[in-house]
Every structure is written in C-alpha cells, then in structure tokens.
C-alpha cells in the first residue's frame with residue numbers, strides 16, 4: 566500500500582502520530598472522546614471537529630502542539646473537566662466560555678430550558694429570571710430563543726457574573742444582571758417565570774470528589790442537598806405574578822421531595838420532567854391566580 570502524503574514527509578516514527586497519541590491517552594484511562602477533543606485543541610483546531618481527526622489520524626503531532634497536548638492530558642487525568650481545559654462548552658446550540666468560577670453547563674440542564682420555552686410564547690415584556698446563572702447558560706439560551714422576553718440573571722458570585730456577562734457580550738444578547746443570593750438580589754420584583762439550576766448535592770456525597778475542580782458553592786447544599794431548593798421555593802411566591810411558573814433543576818433522586826415542597830408552598834400543576842437519561846431532573850409548579 567502506498568504511504569500517505571503525511572507518512573512520506575514525516576521522518577518521525579509511528580509514536581508521534583495522532584492515532585498513537587489517542588491510543589496512549591486511552592491506555593492511561595482517558596475517555597476516547599475527551600482525548601479527541603483535547604488533541605484537537607492542542608493542535609489549534611476546533612475542539613469538536615472530530616471528523617477531521619478521524620480523517621488525519623496518521624498525521625504527525627507537530628512539535629509546537631506536543632507540549633500543549635501533554636499539559637492537557639495531565640490536567641484531564643488529574644480530574645479537571647475538559648471544558649475548563651479548552652475554555653468552552655456547548656449548551657443549547659451556543660458556545661459558552663467557562664472557567665473554574667462557574668459550573669460546567671450540563672446537557673441535563675437543556676431539559677429545563679426546553680420546559681421554560683414551552684411555558685410561554687415570545688411576547689414582549691414577559692418577565693423571566695434565572696437565579697444562580699453561573700456561566701449564564703440558561704439565561705443566555707432563553708435570550709437567544711426568546712429575544713422579546715425581558716430576562717434577568719442573578720448570581721451571588723461576582724466572578725460568575727463576570728463570566729456570564731462576557732458570554733452575553735460575545736453572543737450579542739442583552740439582558741439584565743443582579744448580584745446577590747437568590748431572590749434577595751431582586752427585592753420587590755415579580756416575574757412571569759423563574760428558573761434555576763441551584764446547588765443540590767448533599768454535603769457528604771462521594772460524587773463531589775469527582776467534581777472537585779468545580780465551585781463547591783454551585784454544587785453542595787446542606788446535609789440532604791435540598792437547602793437551596795427549600796430557600797428558593799420559600800422565597801419564590803412573593804416574586805411571582807399570578808399564573809407564573811417556577812421551574813427547578815434538582816438531583817436524580819430529589820423529584821418527589823421537590824414536588825412535595827412545591828405543593829406545600831401552594832403551587833399548582835406540580836410536575837416533573839425527565840432528562841436525556843430518563844431521570845426526573847426538573848420539577849416545577851404554577852403560582853395560582855390570585856383569587
């Protein structure tokens with residue numbers, strides 16, 4: 566078989582090919598897709614252009630990319646999320662810049678966005694609020710899909726708000742920002758829709774070890790993981806217009822507890838939605854019409 570163009574110009578060995586880099590990373594315990602994304606990033610190509618990699622895996626890793634690749638491999642093997650290494654994460658069709666001051670947006674959270682979009686049409690002056698926005702994922706996806714809504718995003722972390730604002734600027738969307746914990750950031754205001762992906766992991770949960778590079782304040786919430794969900798559900802009624810919805814993301818085993826909290830607080834039409842894995846991941850309710 567005739568050698569490919571890459572093989573003929575390369576004076577180096579098989580050990581330097583992209584295929585070999587991927588094999589080595591895999592043998593060290595890295596997931597195949599993570600290795601592909603990181604190698605693309607090290608090469609200065611779009612991290613998700615994996616088709617290129619599959620077509621060129623007999624190419625040689627250039628000297629200039631080798632150090633970046635080794636550093637990325639080392640960081641990932643140390644547990645850092647791929648999104649922090651490459652500096653970005655896709656969410657609801659948008660590319661968001663992320664760093665260690667914000668939680669990496671998860672595909673599970675797209676369920677919450679989808680639900681929010683179904684609750685109301687794109688009408689001017691519809692007031693929506695995303696509490697604890699982090700990278701801005703939910704708020705920015707909603708802004709992008711519902712340009713007429715009036716959207717506010719809050720966070721108690723000034724660093725997170727900085728990341729979210731930079732993402733908004735990059736994406737060319739405009740929204741309002743508020744700094745502070747949950748609804749204390751928006752005294753006296755009422756909304757037609759409140760959404761949030763709050764921290765919901767129990768403090769002692771061993772799962773937190775795998776998430777150690779992400780901000781603990783965005784992940785853990787008291788002994789049962791429900792502290793922030795309880796606060797949000799307690800505070801929300803004073804900030805909802807009649808007929809408004811409160812939609813919340815929660816842990817894989819918290820749907821029933823959150824439905825009980827919503828019902829006890831006086832919400833109606835309380836129900837849950839499943840994520841892509843078929844797990845009840847979000848629950849919500851409608852604040853009844855004032856009588």
Ligand code: GLN
Pocket residue numbers: 668671673762763764765766776783784785
């Ligand atoms: N979904 C994340 C996880 O379990 C947690 C996000 C959160 O606490 N809001 O990995």
